[in-house]
Amino acid sequence: MSPKTPKWREIADNIAAKIASGVYQPGDPLPHIRTLVAEGYGSKATINTAYSALETEGLVTTSRGHGTTVRRRPPQNIRRHQERYNWEKKLARSPIGERSNNGVVERDTGLDHDQVECHAVFNTEPATAEMATRFGIEVGTLMLHRSYWHSTPGESVALSLIDSYVVHAVAAQNPELLDSAREPWPGGTHHQLSTIGIEIDRINDAVRARTASAAEAKKLGIPPGTAVLLLDKTSISTSGDVVEYSHVVLPAERTELQYTVPLERWAT
Amino acid sequence: MSPKTPKWREIADNIAAKIASGVYQPGDPLPHIRTLVAEGYGSKATINTAYSALETEGLVTTSRGHGTTVRRRPPQNIRRHQERYNWEKKLARSPIGERSNNGVVERDTGLDHDQVECHAVFNTEPATAEMATRFGIEVGTLMLHRSYWHSTPGESVALSLIDSYVVHAVAAQNPELLDSAREPWPGGTHHQLSTIGIEIDRINDAVRARTASAAEAKKLGIPPGTAVLLLDKTSISTSGDVVEYSHVVLPAERTELQYTVPLERWAT
DNA sequence: GAGTGGTCTAGACCACTGT
């Protein structure tokens, strides 16, 4: 009939349609591969290809020894960066009690302070050419590189993967900032920088996307081959210097970034 | 040795490493599938799986009857929306000559006015529940739905896929706006709206990402399975109404969105 | 027509999960 679209695609589309129309509900088990083979839908490899496609499309989850089930879609996490960044900055000027119990992660998830685990690894590295251009410094200048990821205590699923960079000599003005054991720091980066006399004036966000690597997919708990959003966040101080740069990897299927762009009025 | 990672993954990673390190340059042909089979790297299906993976990862292009070659990476198109939207708005107040020869597509690509083809399809549709919520109108209200895509004359590759919505009764105040033959409209949407007395005050962008559907991949000229950026753009008039909503699909691998978020100063 | 990648089959073995 239609030798144009391969058989595995037709099988996958067929199942995808049943999921979209609600015949298969989230959590429902799908027919086993060998069942469809027995029913004459194709060979095992063909059905397997169809199921693999559905998995990389994020529609189903498979597990060896168990079966294939319709995926429960995680809720969208909306990040309004206009408000978010201003809230973060304001927090740094709050009393210590408020700073300790609130963080941007808690704000995102609605979780309590003690329900969030913070993992931090600090390194000191010479600046690459790319990093040197970003900060307007010389190649080889020592940088403090901080890698973070957050999770709820039970699970090992990260909400986002963050790599943050600061010029080492700047951070070293307050030696406490070099100690990864002090994370999570009450009041966040804005408060950290305020201890060495730096105020952030504005933040530049650059947003891109690509498919997740196998390692990222595992850490973020998403199927391999699904999309991630890449956020390059550059913080610029009131004196015009680039003082911090973060590279953030976000699972695209549960993330939405929002920005408001005000426009200049026309002359009347 | 390492039965953990499948053989096809190892083959794919091996080739990916050679591409990354420059052993294989963009445009270079890769070893033929049957060659690798003959050299004992695995069966045809296994090598094929590896090559398919590399294709959905955007590293190579394959064509039947021809072969597999290392993909030439298209240049990144950086969209600074802060400037871009203000430039677009300002253009609407320019003299007709300037409006005709400039458009946001020409600005993006650096191409001349006559090197860009604009395809537009207009429809009138009742508002869905989602659209009604967006515009704050009743479900079923007639909407003008405009689908656009732009390309260079020779190729059939779209730069982006745009679906724009306006309340039909609003657009109908200037009947010329209902005529798809008048696209591209000199001066863009801002000028169109200005002819019916509407000025845009601000634009809300919501950014998401996912893997491209087969249809989108074909239109945008990207390998199926690679990522697309989804931009939901809401234009709000000076009187506070939502007057236009666009859904834009962008090829992630050649797009970067930039935003600047100004922060309120701390009290001294 | 020769050579390419794409699909499909049948059968085998492996890794993992339940009971």
Next chain:
DNA sequence: CAGTGGTCTAGACCACTCC
């Protein structure tokens, strides 16, 4: 242990491109 999905092979045929 039986049953699941994941991988791999060998061989076949198809669709396409180039000469």
